[in-house]
Amino acid sequence: MSVLEIKNLQVSVITEAGNKEILRGVDLTIKSGETHAIMGPNGSGKSTLAYSIAGHPKYLITGGSVTLDGNDVLEMSVDERAKAGLFLAMQYPVEVPGVSVSNFLRTAVTAIRGEAPKVRTWVGEVKEAMASLNIDTAFSERNVNEGFSGGEKKRHEILQMELLRPKIAILDETDSGLDVDALRIVSEGVNRVKANSDLGVMLITHYTRILRYIKPDFVHVFANGKIVEEGGPELADKLEEQGYAAYITA
Amino acid sequence: MSQLTTNYLTPTGREEAWRFTPLKKLSGIHDLEVSVADNISLFAKSDLPKGVSLTTPNTSDHPPAYAASDIVTNRVRKEAKKTTLITIADNTEIAEPIFLKRKCGPTAEVSRAVIQVGVNSRATVVIENNGAGKLGEEIEISLAAGSSLNFITLQEWDLNSVHLAQHHAIIGKDAQFNSYVVSIGGSTVRISPTVEYTGMGASAEMYGVYFATDEQHLEHRIHVNHSVPNTKSRVNYKGALAGKGAHTVWIGDVYINKGAEGTDTYELNRNLLLTDGARADSVPNLEIETGEIVGAGHASTTGRFDDEQLFYLQSRGIPADIARRLVIRGFFAEIISKLKSEEIEERLMNRIESELSRVGE
Ligand SMILES: Nc1ncnc2c1ncn2[C@@H]1O[C@H](COP(=O)(O)OP(=O)(O)OP(=O)(O)O)[C@@H](O)[C@H]1O
Numbered sequence: 001m002s003v004l005e006i007k008n009l010q011v012s013v014i015t016e017a018g019n020k021e022i023l024r025g026v027d028l029t030i031k032s033g034e035t036h037a038i039m040g041p042n043g044s045g046k047s048t049l050a051y052s053i054a055g056h057p058k059y060l061i062t063g064g065s066v067t068l069d070g071n072d073v074l075e076m077s078v079d080e081r082a083k084a085g086l087f088l089a090m091q092y093p094v095e096v097p098g099v100s101v102s103n104f105l106r107t108a109v110t111a112i113r114g115e116a117p118k119v120r121t122w123v124g125e126v127k128e129a130m131a132s133l134n135i136d137t138a139f140s141e142r143n144v145n146e147g148f149s150g151g152e153k154k155r156h157e158i159l160q161m162e163l164l165r166p167k168i169a170i171l172d173e174t175d176s177g178l179d180v181d182a183l184r185i186v187s188e189g190v191n192r193v194k195a196n197s198d199l200g201v202m203l204i205t206h207y208t209r210i211l212r213y214i215k216p217d218f219v220h221v222f223a224n225g226k227i228v229e230e231g232g233p234e235l236a237d238k239l240e241e242q243g244y245a246a247y248i249t250a
Numbered sequence: 251m252s253q254l255t256t257n258y259l260t261p262t263g264r265e266e267a268w269r270f271t272p273l274k275k276l277s278g279i280h281d282l283e284v285s286v287a288d289n290i291s292l293f294a295k296s297d298l299p300k301g302v303s304l305t306t307p308n309t310s311d312h313p314p315a316y317a318a319s320d321i322v323t324n325r326v327r328k329e330a331k332k333t334t335l336i337t338i339a340d341n342t343e344i345a346e347p348i349f350l351k352r353k354c355g356p357t358a359e360v361s362r363a364v365i366q367v368g369v370n371s372r373a374t375v376v377i378e379n380n381g382a383g384k385l386g387e388e389i390e391i392s393l394a395a396g397s398s399l400n401f402i403t404l405q406e407w408d409l410n411s412v413h414l415a416q417h418h419a420i421i422g423k424d425a426q427f428n429s430y431v432v433s434i435g436g437s438t439v440r441i442s443p444t445v446e447y448t449g450m451g452a453s454a455e456m457y458g459v460y461f462a463t464d465e466q467h468l469e470h471r472i473h474v475n476h477s478v479p480n481t482k483s484r485v486n487y488k489g490a491l492a493g494k495g496a497h498t499v500w501i502g503d504v505y506i507n508k509g510a511e512g513t514d515t516y517e518l519n520r521n522l523l524l525t526d527g528a529r530a531d532s533v534p535n536l537e538i539e540t541g542e543i544v545g546a547g548h549a550s551t552t553g554r555f556d557d558e559q560l561f562y563l564q565s566r567g568i569p570a571d572i573a574r575r576l577v578i579r580g581f582f583a584e585i586i587s588k589l590k591s592e593e594i595e596e597r598l599m600n601r602i603e604s605e606l607s608r609v610g611e
């Protein structure tokens with residue numbers, strides 16, 4: 001049983017023109033097995049929240065705390081956070097030229113599990129995970145995300161999640177850019193990991209579509225750098241009908 | 251070429267060809283006032299296969315086959331009494347690479363070598379330049395019609411070594427010259443891979459990898475002269491730099507002369523700056539005197555290490571140092587993998603990684 005606790009988190013983005021305040025006091029607690037949907041207008045700071053938890057260097061934490069099972073996440077280096085059990089499926093996965101998917105996956109799994117996976121079982125494990133996400137095995141030999149289509153990148157993020165077995169996963173618009181079939185396949189992947197490992201999920205999305213596959217326990221409305229309303233799945237339907245107008249008060 | 255006035259004088263650093271090079275660090279190899287030793291420094295690493303010979307005849311019996319403009323090349327020709335001659339007989343296919351090793355003396359010295367590849371023959375020659383040395387050298391390579399040579403030089407010198415060299419290839423009809431220049435070690439390394447074509451269908455692929463750290467100067471001056479019809483060249487050099495005073499220079503001169511219809515050429519140089527305080531100069535230069543060509547292009551980029559890549563890898567649990575290595579390995583992989591030798595690939599990457607870990611110490 002794991003708990004990610006975000007308390008009064010305040011974050012600025014570091015820019016050449018100076019620091020710009022984005023997160024203005026975010027409070028959120030995610031426990032194993034729970035799925036929290038985060039919905040909010042463009043530019044409200046959802047990705048900033050995701051990146052800040054993962055430790056991206058372009059964000060400056062100006063206040064508040066993030067802990068995983070009581071351990072201070074903000075004190076950890078980026079890789080330590082991943083080893084502690086956090087995973088971020090990125091809105092825009094990064095291309096890494098010259099590094100093959102298979103080398104990358106093996107290196108990552110070795111780092112997270114603390115030992116190199118057994119060659120025999122590893123090959124099968126990757127094959128199976130790829131097959132279940134409908135990823136052609138030819139991708140193993142391609143460079144990480146290089147030339148992948150938008151949807152292929154997203155599937156590849158979930159592939160990593162399956163293999164790295166995190167405690168808490170943040171999925172930043174993993175559903176954007178997926179066709180109907182891919183959305184189902186990716187959702188099934190997330191549900192499979194949830195079923196196998198009691199994963200806690202922060203699901204950032206703009207659409208209720210994915211919530212039909214991955215049932216949220218909680219829905220949070222995110223606006224202007226913080227959570228402005230919380231509710232159950234019914235809140236997502238309300239947002240779809242009424243939009244965010246009620247929450248955006250300048 | 252045309253600058254005879256400066257060619258046979260000690261360079262001052264104001265000459266176009268010498269403006270990037272730190273003359274003070276050359277141990278006098280370029281300086282006609284400083285004497286240089288005349289040693290044989292190139293040896294076969296193991297028994298040579300059938301059809302291959304290595305001898306050391308008098309230089310006067312193997313006079314230069316082309317006019318050189320480089321001061322050091324001309325000096326080598328004048329000072330080296332003996333030439334190391336490597337011949338590969340006609341119609342011979344040597345599957346295993348021919349390894350040559352270098353053994354330099356304690357003072358500045360010169361070396362001249364000639365490599366002759368016979369008609370329709372194929373071979374791979376690897377020169378391992380390591381240890382301590384202060385070397386000025388010329389290697390003249392001739393490829394007879396229909397032959398093919400992979401010519402690999404590995405500059406894995408010790409920290410204080412100096413190496414100034416010209417590798418000149420004369421490529422015959424339908425012959426294929428593949429050059430791989432890897433420069434990692436040495437305090438100052440300046441290599442000029444130059445090629446000319448003597449028959450139609452001749453082709454050159456020239457690849458390079460260099461990695462410069464603190465105060466190291468690595469310079470590569472490519473010169474391709476398309477003077478006969480239907481010849482091809484591909485140049486691709488990749489360099490990475492780390493640490494204060496790390497300096498690399500890449501010059502890519504490609505000439506397509508009037509008679510060289512059907513020329514197909516592309517040259518590329520990419521540099522990766524891993525830290526502040528390093529400098530990569532990159533000067534591609536394409537001169538075209540005929541419109542009847544297949545293609546001609548060049549590109550040069552110098553970029554900083556991409557922190558987003560580092561973050562992505564780290565966010566998957568990969569520690570920063572391993573992530574950085576993966577990215578650098580990835581950057582060089584495109585070229586190093588062409589060497590088709592896992593042993594050399596591993597050795598070079600290990601050297602690059604150990605250089606990297608020393609940066610800023
Ligand atoms: N380098 C920067 N300079 C200025 N503003 C920035 C910079 N980086 C991010 N921002 C701003 O931070 C705000 C929050 O961005 P963020 O990506 O977190 O939004 P988001 O909620 O994820 O939006 P979307 O739904 O479009 O993905 C935006 O207004 C964005 O323009």
Ligand SMILES: [Mg+2]
Nearest residue numbers: 046047048091
């Ligand atoms: Mg976003």
